[in-house]
Amino acid sequence: MILVQNGNHKAFSCLYDRYAGRLKGFFYRMLWSNGEMAEDYVHDLFSKLIEKPELYNADKSFSPWLFQVAANMCKNAYRKRSFEEEYLNQLEKNQIQVPNIEQVLDEQLLTDQVYIALERLEEDKRELFLLRYQQEFSVKELAEIYEVSEGTIKSRLFYVRKVLVEMLGEKTKEENEKG
């Protein structure tokens, strides 16, 4: 990253090859399994690296820092989406006919089993789950990303797992009742 800060093209290319795919995977799961959106977010993130390489502090590990930035971008995306949803609800109340983008997206996403499970998680828990199990960050690295102690990370992960177990239990119960 220091080479990138000094304007080294090859270093940037290596950096991109190493992390772009992982970031896309993370964005994909975080941003409603939307491939195009994930691609755009990868572009935006690396664009930020080009425009403001000084944001990176060489004292920190690069990978956790990169995913910290990615996680913050997702938070902004959630805020934006909640605003858009509210806007659409408002339009519906006013009985204005607009194509229901949300419905199309939801139908597409219903086929994705992982998404269904993750969708039921709150955003911050989903983020933590993906960073731990999808991107395989260690507890220590996660502590670096969230700037909290390792104990706090363990506690949060424990809670996420507990919520998931409960959710899966409910789902199993529903399936049994249907059967």
Place this chain on the structure above:
Amino acid sequence: MKKDSFQELDDLLVNKAFDELSSFEKEWVLEHLDANQYEKLRALVTASKQDQVLKTEPKTKDALMAQMKAKRKPAAAGIFSFQVPAYAASLVLALVVAVLLIFRPVKEVPVEKIVTVTSEPQIDTVFVNQIDTVYIDKRVEVPVYITKLVEPIKEEKEIQETLSNKSLADQEDIRSLLVQSK
């Protein structure tokens, strides 16, 4: 599920399916979760790991590389590729030429010059006390008439004595005679 057993269970979930667990591990896992819960959690972890890396589109990288090259051009290249209006460029050029002409290095040619040095000390500044009014003593010559008392000559005395007894007509005749005789 106890909180302190988090790490152990986490490792098992990531690495082993329920069937792959040893009997000791199975026993330990079943203290926290049932087999179904474990399998579903494991399926979720495995599924999320499947799209850990997604292939990005080449155009994204191309665009970023182009952006990188544009942003990180060497400073010298940046100067030459910077677009400047023609009038500004010509103005700068004229200014540079003018500066060069003014400050061009002048060759020092030795010139022989004969300088006569006089022994007399040169006086640059002369102080002159100007006198506006000049007083000149004017000499006025006053004619002085000095009269000399001269006693009548003896002959005159004798004549006068002679004539004193005579009439005026005679005195005249005598005088005219005396004059003629002289």
